[in-house]
Amino acid sequence: MKSFIVCSLLLFGSYCFSQDYTKKYNSYLERYEFYNSQGTLIGYQTYNPYLKQWEYTDAIKSTNSQYTYQNTQDLDLIDRVLSSKESRFDSNVQKVQNKIDYLHGLLLNIRDPETRKYAANRFSKAVSNFSSNYPNLDYSNNDTANQVMNYFITEYNNIVKDINN
Secondary structure, three states: OHHHHHHHHHHHHHHHOOOOEEEEEEOOOOEEEEEEOOOOEEEEEEEEOOOOEEEEEEHHHHHHOOOOOOOOOOHHHHHHHHHHHHHHHHHHHHHHHHHHHHHHHHHHOOOOHHHHHHHHHHHHHHHHHHHHHOOOOOOOOHHHHHHHHHHHHHHHHHHHHHHHO
């Protein structure tokens, strides 16, 4: 009976104090990895040379935990930038449209009806050709708007020059 108790205490003691994990060094990742008795990675330990300490990462918690997305963008700044760009776009489109209307109005003031019709049609064709050839211009850029206005001024001057010759 005494031997039975001793044997059972030895078995119970070895069961209670048996190793729950295995520690292996991974030379490729330069870290110690811990595996459970089934061979599943349960964590790893890496050395942080800046803090001069070992840091343990629990692989089970890191794979099962749900990460929440943290927005690092300043949405107020983005909103202000886009609002500014939109207001420049609207302003420049209006400037170009006003310049087109002004030049078209000057052509409509020509006294001779046949010449007036020819000049207005030619200018209208230039506007529609420009719009179809360049549909995606960035009018929020002031230089682009100025180049477009200069194009229409040049077209107007060419029409006036052709009429006077």
